[in-house]
Amino acid sequence: xxxxxxxxxxxxxxxxxxxxxxxxxxxxxxxxxxxxxxxxxxxxxxxxxxxxxxxxxxxxxxxxxxxxxxxxxxxxxxxxxxxxxxxxxxxxxxxxxxxxxxxxxxxxxxxxxxxxxxxxxxxxxxxxxxxxxxxxxxxxxxxxxxxxxxxxxxxxxxxxxxxxxxxxxxxxxxxxxxxxxxxxxxxxxxxxxxx
Numbered sequence: 001x002x003x004x005x006x007x008x009x010x011x012x013x014x015x016x017x018x019x020x021x022x023x024x025x026x027x028x029x030x031x032x033x034x035x036x037x038x039x040x041x042x043x044x045x046x047x048x049x050x051x052x053x054x055x056x057x058x059x060x061x062x063x064x065x066x067x068x069x070x071x072x073x074x075x076x077x078x079x080x081x082x083x084x085x086x087x088x089x090x091x092x093x094x095x096x097x098x099x100x101x102x103x104x105x106x107x108x109x110x111x112x113x114x115x116x117x118x119x120x121x122x123x124x125x126x127x128x129x130x131x132x133x134x135x136x137x138x139x140x141x142x143x144x145x146x147x148x149x150x151x152x153x154x155x156x157x158x159x160x161x162x163x164x165x166x167x168x169x170x171x172x173x174x175x176x177x178x179x180x181x182x183x184x185x186x187x188x189x190x191x192x193x194x195x
Contacts, residue, residue, distance in 0.1 A: 023084065031181045032082055035090045038168070038177070040142065041161035042094070044135035045108060046101040056096045062089055091177050098169035105165045112159060122155075132158045 023031070042048040050069065057065030068086060098105065111125045123129045135158035136151065149157065168177045 028082055028084070028087065030184050031087050034181050034184055035087065035094065037157070037161055038094055038164065040138050041135060041158065041165055042097055042101065044138055044158070045131050045162065045165070046104055048097055052097060053093055056093045057089070060092060060096055065089070087181070091181070092174050094177060095168055095174040098165050098173055102169040105162065105169050108162055109166045112162065131162065135161070
């Protein structure tokens, strides 16, 4: 993607998404899986679809978005080439879309906090119930290459993703998402068994 065609703000935001080392194909794939789950949460909550992604890419002046859309999709074949620029673009698009739906995301998170505090079932909220059911259905349909999760695990993942969206909907959300993706590329540190 040619940076001179992008707005100065977008160039600045893209340049903030840096790496300290190169990533191997497995790490890139792990990052893409995290982005897929985040897009899935946006789709389940706000109805974000392929057209919304293309519109966001257009608003962000990403000229090659339409050409790359087949690679960006959740059900892409493993042999498709995904590069660092794709990941940066998808990170910026998620931030842009989350900002657009920030009010809905805030409402859902506020309901989640309220129901949790009152120790009430999440199903008593039609917004949360519909979101969880849609997320679970979309995950089961679109993430076939992933580990099969139990209903409870899917619910927990859906709730985590909605909380994540709240952070990604801020002005620095692209950085938060990027750092979260980079954290997933590093193996968990081994715990020292000896004091």
